[in-house]
Amino acid sequence: MKRRSLMKAAALMAAMGIAAPAVAQEAEKKIIGVSIPSATHGFMGGLNWHAQDTIKRLGAAYPNLEFVLSTAGDPAKQVNDIEDMMATRNIDALVVLPFESEPLTAPVKAVKDAGKFVTVVDRGLSQEGIEDLYVAGDNTAFGRVAGEYFKENLEPGAKVVVLRGIPTTLDNERVDAFRAALEGSEVEILDMQHGNWNRDDAFAVMQDYLAKYPQIDAVWAADDDMAIGVLEAISAANRQDEMWVIGGAGMKEIVKRIMEGDKQLPVNVTYPPALISSAIEMTALNFVSNAPMTGRFIISSQLITPENAEQFYYPDSPF
């Protein structure tokens, strides 16, 4: 049925005098598989939303492209998803945000060995040279930009507490860069505990920091979900005027408060969940244009200030 109508369309177009090669290209269907972790916290929620949004838009713009999206709650499920995509949908390209590097390396390599175009997003595989395209945020810059802001805006002798994420290499890169940026300044890091990128955990950790340390001048919450929990703990202890908080990733509620010039939230550092959109778009362009799309594409982390906050504000996104 589909083929017949396509042929009909081709005949119609030929009759209308449209160049035949263009029609042939149109008819060649390409399937792009997208495999991402499921929306378990704010950042991944945003990433899921941007992925669906991009797929909808690209699907409408390029009728010969078809997308298969799957979300996985753990690495094992993600491996199954990718195997299913290969076996049942015969994908031409894979865009994957690996849940964890190690367990996903072999399955993604199998996709590459089958001659498919592979785009790896955000978390590198444990073996180099598998992917055609690598799209990622810059975790080192994420920590460095925040650290530099602390260094420039705190007096010597100031005391800082840090909330870390879920123990991962990604978190280590950020924290190491933050530490390195503070080196040589008189700013003291009092404590670093894991808030697991979770509001409730961050709330509890911050309450304990507040009980433990009489002087805290600034908090690096390193994530906007954690920043929300931290702010709540600070206001419950009535110490709002003593310290400011820097989160990260640009959650819309936080960006809005920066736009309004909130003193407790002077700036924020981006780590855009929309990076999945860049990855999907570039993979799609590989099939519909002649533009070379291989290599590494690193999205820099920027400082959101009250002056530029408006351009980072996406009211429709859930994040």
Added chain:
Amino acid sequence: MKIDLHTLGPLVALVALVILGAALNSAFLAPANITNVLARSAFIGLIAVGMTFVITAGGLDLSVGSMAAFLAGIAIIAMNAALPTTGLNWGTVLVGMGVAILGGIAAGYLNGALVTKARIEPFIVTLGTMGIFRSLVTWLADGGTLSLDYGLRTLYRPVYYSGIGWITWPIIVFAIVAILGEWTMRHSRFGRHVEAIGSNDRVARYSAIDVNRMRLLTYVLLGVLVGLAVVLYVPRLGSASGSTGVLWELEAIAAVIIGGTALKGGRGRVWGTVVGVLILSLIDNILNLADLVSPYLNGAIQGVIIVLAVVLQREKRTAEER
């Protein structure tokens, strides 16, 4: 003396933790810190009291963490939806509280009915509903976070943060529920029936106890207490998401077992559960206050203490059987 040491085990552990905490950091016994720890314990505490009844009757509920997230989600949605018609007042907040409690009853009834009427293993039933509730809240939040209207939050906030002096409302509610729970388990007919069913449900049936109805009631009671925990949880951060209440079920079950309730049922001890909850939150608090070990090892320390607490009881029990 022999029996006392056995039952008082968890209490001894709690006292030891308190002494350890006080020795490590003087801020530990400050009223502000005590308030923080007790108020934080209240959510798991309320759920664990309900869980004590379910486990004592020989059941299990793995869905409570997801259920809490789901109830928080629908309560927030209900309050936001009611706001334009009912206005910014306590009536709207009561709507949210009502939705949380009624939702808890419905969810508990669903679990209980599947266990008693459809006769499916509680582990399987609640593993299923755990996934269902968790997905539903993620779906309702569109993968993001459901946030309560700012005005309502400000109004509702004192429910978590204020109280009588430094004793905040969550602490008061937890204390009342714990006392009522202990009384019910020890002195009411319901409590005796629950213990009888848990130790031998066939004998209980021959003794003219309506086993299915009692079992169902334990799940409904747990649902109500999850709803009550949500009523206290929502004003804290004013939001719910897919990551709300993750692993609460395991914390609640761990607290129940640490407290001396048998996982196979038959013997319930509500005051022990309360002690278990306090032990779990004190471990977290002490690890944060004192830089004893690398934060990577926090989970290991918790694990060791949980296993130790249970091992102590197990040794005692085998000694008795001999």
